Amino acid sequence: MAMTETGLSLPDLRAGAVALIARKRLIAFIAPAVVLAYLVYVFFAFDIPGLAQRARMDNAMMLVSDSYSYKTHVERNNRTGAMTIAIEGERKGTYADDAWPDWVQRAPGGAVVQLDDGYSVTMGEDDVRFEIPDYGTLVIVPAQSGVTLTTPDGTVPDWINASDTRVAVTTPEGRLTVTKARAEVFRYFFGWELFFFTLDSPFHGKSFISLAELALWGDRVRPDHSNIAAMASDFWNNQMWRHKDVAWALFETVLMAFLGTISAALIALPLAFLSARNFAPGLAVRFGVRRVFDFLRGVDGLIWTIILSRAFGPGPLTGSLAILLTDTGSFGKLFSEAIENVDEKQVEGLRSTGANAVQRHRFGVLPQVAPVILSQVLYYLESNTRSATVIGAIVGGGIGLLLTQAMITQKDWEEVTYYIVLIVLVVMAMDTISGWLRRKLIQG
Amino acid sequence: MLISVEGVTKVFGQNTAVDNATFAVERPAMIGIIGRSGAGKSTFLRMMNRLTDATEGRLVFEGRDVLALKGADKRAWQSQCAMIFQQFNLVPRMDVVSNVLHGLLNRRGTLATIFNIWPTDDIHRAIDILDRLGIAEQAPKRAEALSGGQQQRVAIARALMQDPKVILADEPIASLDPMNAQVVMDALRRIHDEDGRTVIANLHTLDTARRYCDRVIGMRGGRIVFDGTPDLLTTAAAREIYGADENFSEAATSTSIETLEPDNAADNAYAARLLTN
Amino acid sequence: MLISVEGVTKVFGQNTAVDNATFAVERPAMIGIIGRSGAGKSTFLRMMNRLTDATEGRLVFEGRDVLALKGADKRAWQSQCAMIFQQFNLVPRMDVVSNVLHGLLNRRGTLATIFNIWPTDDIHRAIDILDRLGIAEQAPKRAEALSGGQQQRVAIARALMQDPKVILADEPIASLDPMNAQVVMDALRRIHDEDGRTVIANLHTLDTARRYCDRVIGMRGGRIVFDGTPDLLTTAAAREIYGADENFSEAATSTSIETLEPDNAADNAYAARLLTN
Amino acid sequence: QEITQFNIGLLGGENAQDRMTSNECLRVKLEDALGVPVKIFTPADYDGVIQGMLGGTIDVSWLGASAYAKVYLTDPEAVEPALVKQNVDGSIGYYSIGFARKDSGITSLDDMKGKVFGFGDPNSTSGYLIPNVEISAAGYSMVPGEYFGDVKFLGGHEQTIVGVNNGDVDAGVTWADGLGNWEDGYNSGALRKAADAGLVDMNDLVQIWKSKEIPEGPVALRKALPADVKAKVIQIVADLHETDPACAYGVAAGEAKDFIPVKHEQYLSIIAARKLTQ
Amino acid sequence: MTMTTADGIKADYMAQRRQKQMYSGLLLIIFVALLVSSFRLANDRNAGGFFDGLHRVLDFPTELLTEALQKITLLPANLARFLPALIETINIAAVSTLIGALLAMVLSLLSTRGLALWPRAIPLFRRMMDVMRAVPEVVIALVLIFILGGGPVPAMIAIAFHTAGALGKQFSEVNENADLKPVEGLASVGGSWFQRMWLGVVPQVAPNYLSYALMRFEINVRASAILGFVGAGGIGYELKIAIGWGQGRYDAAAAIFLLLFLTIVAIDQISSHYRNKLVKGH
Numbered sequence A: 001m002a003m004t005e006t007g008l009s010l011p012d013l014r015a016g017a018v019a020l021i022a023r024k025r026l027i028a029f030i031a032p033a034v035v036l037a038y039l040v041y042v043f044f045a046f047d048i049p050g051l052a053q054r055a056r057m058d059n060a061m062m063l064v065s066d067s068y069s070y071k072t073h074v075e076r077n078n079r080t081g082a083m084t085i086a087i088e089g090e091r092k093g094t095y096a097d098d099a100w101p102d103w104v105q106r107a108p109g110g111a112v113v114q115l116d117d118g119y120s121v122t123m124g125e126d127d128v129r130f131e132i133p134d135y136g137t138l139v140i141v142p143a144q145s146g147v148t149l150t151t152p153d154g155t156v157p158d159w160i161n162a163s164d165t166r167v168a169v170t171t172p173e174g175r176l177t178v179t180k181a182r183a184e185v186f187r188y189f190f191g192w193e194l195f196f197f198t199l200d201s202p203f204h205g206k207s208f209i210s211l212a213e214l215a216l217w218g219d220r221v222r223p224d225h226s227n228i229a230a231m232a233s234d235f236w237n238n239q240m241w242r243h244k245d246v247a248w249a250l251f252e253t254v255l256m257a258f259l260g261t262i263s264a265a266l267i268a269l270p271l272a273f274l275s276a277r278n279f280a281p282g283l284a285v286r287f288g289v290r291r292v293f294d295f296l297r298g299v300d301g302l303i304w305t306i307i308l309s310r311a312f313g314p315g316p317l318t319g320s321l322a323i324l325l326t327d328t329g330s331f332g333k334l335f336s337e338a339i340e341n342v343d344e345k346q347v348e349g350l351r352s353t354g355a356n357a358v359q360r361h362r363f364g365v366l367p368q369v370a371p372v373i374l375s376q377v378l379y380y381l382e383s384n385t386r387s388a389t390v391i392g393a394i395v396g397g398g399i400g401l402l403l404t405q406a407m408i409t410q411k412d413w414e415e416v417t418y419y420i421v422l423i424v425l426v427v428m429a430m431d432t433i434s435g436w437l438r439r440k441l442i443q444g
Numbered sequence B, C: 001m002l003i004s005v006e007g008v009t010k011v012f013g014q015n016t017a018v019d020n021a022t023f024a025v026e027r028p029a030m031i032g033i034i035g036r037s038g039a040g041k042s043t044f045l046r047m048m049n050r051l052t053d054a055t056e057g058r059l060v061f062e063g064r065d066v067l068a069l070k071g072a073d074k075r076a077w078q079s080q081c082a083m084i085f086q087q088f089n090l091v092p093r094m095d096v097v098s099n100v101l102h103g104l105l106n107r108r109g110t111l112a113t114i115f116n117i118w119p120t121d122d123i124h125r126a127i128d129i130l131d132r133l134g135i136a137e138q139a140p141k142r143a144e145a146l147s148g149g150q151q152q153r154v155a156i157a158r159a160l161m162q163d164p165k166v167i168l169a170d171e172p173i174a175s176l177d178p179m180n181a182q183v184v185m186d187a188l189r190r191i192h193d194e195d196g197r198t199v200i201a202n203l204h205t206l207d208t209a210r211r212y213c214d215r216v217i218g219m220r221g222g223r224i225v226f227d228g229t230p231d232l233l234t235t236a237a238a239r240e241i242y243g244a245d246e247n248f249s250e251a252a253t254s255t256s257i258e259t260l261e262p263d264n265a266a267d268n269a270y271a272a273r274l275l276t277n
Numbered sequence D: 001q002e003i004t005q006f007n008i009g010l011l012g013g014e015n016a017q018d019r020m021t022s023n024e025c026l027r028v029k030l031e032d033a034l035g036v037p038v039k040i041f042t043p044a045d046y047d048g049v050i051q052g053m054l055g056g057t058i059d060v061s062w063l064g065a066s067a068y069a070k071v072y073l074t075d076p077e078a079v080e081p082a083l084v085k086q087n088v089d090g091s092i093g094y095y096s097i098g099f100a101r102k103d104s105g106i107t108s109l110d111d112m113k114g115k116v117f118g119f120g121d122p123n124s125t126s127g128y129l130i131p132n133v134e135i136s137a138a139g140y141s142m143v144p145g146e147y148f149g150d151v152k153f154l155g156g157h158e159q160t161i162v163g164v165n166n167g168d169v170d171a172g173v174t175w176a177d178g179l180g181n182w183e184d185g186y187n188s189g190a191l192r193k194a195a196d197a198g199l200v201d202m203n204d205l206v207q208i209w210k211s212k213e214i215p216e217g218p219v220a221l222r223k224a225l226p227a228d229v230k231a232k233v234i235q236i237v238a239d240l241h242e243t244d245p246a247c248a249y250g251v252a253a254g255e256a257k258d259f260i261p262v263k264h265e266q267y268l269s270i271i272a273a274r275k276l277t278q
Numbered sequence E: 001m002t003m004t005t006a007d008g009i010k011a012d013y014m015a016q017r018r019q020k021q022m023y024s025g026l027l028l029i030i031f032v033a034l035l036v037s038s039f040r041l042a043n044d045r046n047a048g049g050f051f052d053g054l055h056r057v058l059d060f061p062t063e064l065l066t067e068a069l070q071k072i073t074l075l076p077a078n079l080a081r082f083l084p085a086l087i088e089t090i091n092i093a094a095v096s097t098l099i100g101a102l103l104a105m106v107l108s109l110l111s112t113r114g115l116a117l118w119p120r121a122i123p124l125f126r127r128m129m130d131v132m133r134a135v136p137e138v139v140i141a142l143v144l145i146f147i148l149g150g151g152p153v154p155a156m157i158a159i160a161f162h163t164a165g166a167l168g169k170q171f172s173e174v175n176e177n178a179d180l181k182p183v184e185g186l187a188s189v190g191g192s193w194f195q196r197m198w199l200g201v202v203p204q205v206a207p208n209y210l211s212y213a214l215m216r217f218e219i220n221v222r223a224s225a226i227l228g229f230v231g232a233g234g235i236g237y238e239l240k241i242a243i244g245w246g247q248g249r250y251d252a253a254a255a256i257f258l259l260l261f262l263t264i265v266a267i268d269q270i271s272s273h274y275r276n277k278l279v280k281g282h
Ligand SMILES: Nc1ncnc2c1ncn2[C@@H]1O[C@H](COP(=O)(O)OP(=O)(O)OP(=O)(O)O)[C@@H](O)[C@H]1O
Pocket: B012, B015, B016, B017, B018, B035, B036, B037, B038, B039, B040, B041, B042, B043, B044, B204
């Protein structure tokens, strides 16, 4: 058998191949080049070099450290001499006057605050002294006219921010600010403060083991409840973290997503038949319904929320209606595509038996599109749980409200972290459940 | 007279798919329609079942022109005139019995059927029919889980469920292997013999038509060019129908098991090899 | 000594796929490995090409144990030891020249290959190789557009592009029709004859092994049970290798064109019918 | 006619849960008095409450002056002002404060030419309406690019403070009661909260502008409510400082003297200002 | 076949059917009960009830449109005024889709059985994508706004992050269906992992990748508009201000709204056109 049976000459073929590879090489270069050019354009359009300068890494540090630690404020009113010790400076975290933590001792005119590593702050009658090992003692005197600072060596290091009216000292062990009116120490602790029990709960400050002991065989702390019930109730009604409200909010978020997504699917399904090429009763109907879908989808869920708030006011229903409207648009489009792709043979088989239109749709189309529809609906259910977070923030419902509000006020990053963790867990749970349902319902 | 076809014509755009087809069926018979691809066989059956509207002509069945029926009447006719397709056209995700029960869609209320609710008698009858076709055991399975030959028998069962006066079959064995093809054709023949129903089947192989049919109609380019008993179907007549030249060999259109049997092993091996590609 | 295989073993879980395989190749030869399905032929070749890691043993090539190579060394060995697969394993959406050039992936820089930067000489050589195999005209086409035999020749071209010392071929003709099978085996033989490269081919038919190989190795249940020249491969020896009883007929393993030629037309028709399903 | 439920709307600006907690006592009181379920709603921005009041789904809310003006301008028949917070010193006003970073060198609006100025929420009185009107009137055009390089809305008081502190904008406005000292962030207001929270160090900021006194927004009721419901609600809120000082502290968001009656006329200037700002 | 076996089949089938019907009935009842009760719950917790509010649904659009129509002459000027913000929004969506898709490609290849560079790390990459998908964009955007200040970059990063997770999952489904033969072919010539992926896998999966990425782009345009609402720049920010202010700026709101709507519809149409083309014909 002859191996060379080419009609074209070898040099031609060689040249052709070289040209072919050259062409491919050009494409291989042009595509990344275009992308790169676009990225460069965006790099400057979004002012990323400037951004790098503006980035506040100290904010990032604060965020990160705040998300796993909390601070306790020890405040003295310089005029009255009154002392307040409060976790995160919040009223519900305030220590009772007779139950100060052991690292604050009463002293004439105020208190001595022991910080870690030998640091300590003494709020005295006329001055505030900050003792810093290996550095010396800062003396700050608040007076009618202003605040004076005396450092051991006379210079002011960069971790002290001092002016005539205010001195702020930042050290790894704690922060001190003194103005004419107030002197305040912040001491940082690891963990989420009062996550289980607030100060007023008898269970506060107990170790896991002693709690377990109490729960199992301890005497009743509250006569009318068992210890476990009391603990559960104290935890559930924790005023600082409000686990109850958070759980409700999470539930409300899922509720919005569920109600909105499922109702949207139920509404979109019959409409999708009207807009599918192979089932539309007429071109005009199909065109009309398609534009309605486009409109519903094009007006974003967010805008729907605003429009609907006027009619229904804030609340989860408004949120789910907004999801319903947008998703009716999305589902309408997706479903009608699925319906357009059905295998006509099955429908024809039914038609040949004299089945009417409803029966043909029920048996010829539904079984075919059901898996597609189901997996789309489940996917949207999961993704809407996420969207409901945002929508909830606007309609004043759900975890989204708590989250955005906590972020906007920018002080309780540990709460933010708590919410984020919960949201991520819920979304992942939805993901798992929907995956499980998909497998169960489509294969079974 | 049972069926009288009078000048039935179908024009698709420029193309006349069926051209003035005229014939009559006096009494229940098993009729084969042969002809090469594009001859208009399918189009004719589809017009008869009213899946496609005819352009012209009348088709009188028991005194009524079925081509003129509309709406509910049309569907009622379809329920009396069952159709079997080359690709079975079942609902693959539903179980076999449900598929068979679909034959009754026209007779039972829409609401009940929508919820897949059927009288027990109907279900029993469906299983009886499946039993008659030898596939009662498959009853609870999904249609898609069955082999081609079994699926086609389910389609026949659906047709029988309609208790039709006429059964139309559009190349019922074209998608089947020779073994299954024989089973299916035997079933159709038996239905004709035992129930006395008229069966009209498009067939793409001569020998099947010869073997199973009482009467063969040959179509070419939309026209009926042959109409007679199988023994009139000489090789010359076949050449006429297929418009073939001297090289025409019947073997090329054959699917009967006997003629292929000896080669089967090698065939299967070769095909299996090809299919693994 | 060129290649020395010393106690090479591969265990998959409980199953010993290759069991203490030992043999030596003194000088370039064309070697056929035969044995029935599951005998361990593929596993052995894949270990040699380092697509699968061996469980035990040494395979010394030019003084180095290739089974112990890692990372870049392993890839360098792979580039010297070309492999041809039953299913060709080309990149179907890419053109033929690019597929052939892939033989050089290990020798050219990753970045250059990704941006399709190939020296003109390489491209010319690829075309020359394709020309040698008689498919130079297909160069600009996508691999998937080619027939099976052509694709296998592209795969051989890719192997030759590697300028390998050894060519391994795992049932190179199992997916091909007899015509193409012959073309491909001829090509492999010619490569051995003309270039003096060692070719080791898994073959599933005895007659191919007899016809093309200098030496035949028979495997059964992972062990080497036969090693000798083709003329030692008597029907008794074959029965031993295949573990077959008296009914064993060589024809069942035959793919040579001569024996199948007469049935070809019927074969093709049947296969075509099956494929349209 | 009868009501079947009664809804309180709370404007944003503080942690939603905190707002709910501090108004919970009022909710309970109203529920007892009205005999119908009372609920609290806390949408994230001002507009949520405004839409609720316009649509009739929120029955009472302590609106900002500008928000009240918006409701009035959209539908004069929707709500009526009832009470206003009286400060400890007897005044019923507060201030809009313009501020910048100290190290930016900006000390007054004159230094702001070509720089970026930041507002809070468009429906905020002190965070947008008043500074917009007064600063424009003082000759510094608020049209972006004319005097200031750009004028941005940052979303709320907290964001403004952080934005200025971070240098995203060169100066911004927020509210304060104007009492006490700058270095404490005044006695109350957004700056005080931010400083207390450790978000900013008041040493780093300077005041560059202060508005005239702004009237506190009214506690407004839906006009369509039955008269007896209105009367009961007004009574309870007006008496809150006398009957339950702790609750009053929460509802008034800090120390205050009382809630005293107020008339629509009190807000005519704000309404005019709002009309002016388009 | 004897009648007795057919009778047996009948009985079995009827029993099976009854059981199935009972299950589906039960499922249906649960489903409807769930739906109805969640509607009632949502309705109860809402400020206004569904049926009370229905007649007011058109109030707001009417208000907006009335003013917009009164000032219809300003429309072209308004459209021009907000065009840059729209471009910013589209840019955010485009960049984040691009970056997200590239990341997703790498992640998906690393987390597909048979292709992964480090097979042991597959679960790690999968979990990573799950988390990336689960974190709402708004969370990341708000955190980044706190650190980086307002503007398009936080939104871009937030969306890209989410996109990487979402596309990563879809891509790895595509990868799982990819034919491994070419990859093995490339392995047999000594190709590196990168070469195997780029030459063996990417050409196979590219059309599907592109199709998914286009769909994502569409979603991301919406997402970037939403993030604008929380201060991440772009058209969403302008819309929030215009709508938030209310009367007097409804003409601007209408113009922005129109721009946004047209963009979303246009992108929707274009991308579905190309997607159909890509998936149907090679
Ligand atoms: N829906 C249609 N629209 C346009 N032309 C059609 C249509 N259906 C069939 N035709 C044309 O009508 C002619 C007859 O087709 P028909 O399917 O009836 O042939 P057939 O004899 O059944 O062939 P085959 O053996 O291939 O099924 C052919 O030319 C075909 O292209």
